[in-house]
Amino acid sequence: MITETDNWNLLRAGATADLVLGAHVKLSLDAAYIYAWQGAVDHHLWTVVGYDPSFGTGNGVQLDAIVSYQFNDALSVGIGGRWWHLTTNAVDPYRQLETYAVDCNGVFLQGSYRFNASAP
16 A cells, blocks of 8 residues: 655746726636646555655646626626646655656636725
8 A cells, every 4th residue: 555645836937918808808817837846755554665755846837717707896706717737857765756747727716896896
């Protein structure tokens, strides 16, 4: 039996663009480069290996797109999608090269309400 615990630390630098598509509709696009530090620990429960940590670095990308509708000055709702891709190369104490690749994606809903939106 083997278990693995991964820890990712990410530095993200990117840009956002907002495009007005109509009187109440907005498209927001977000793209970022990601630099990643990763630590992985294998626990080999019934072998002589036991504890096997590995550490590495790599990079990736994040892309987001959100379409939102502004009902009034205070209320807006939107739907969006997000995709992350990360790749790292790690080395364990036995000098084995381990390549990790992770893809995460999803769809989300968001809403915002501004209190005192009409106040001067």
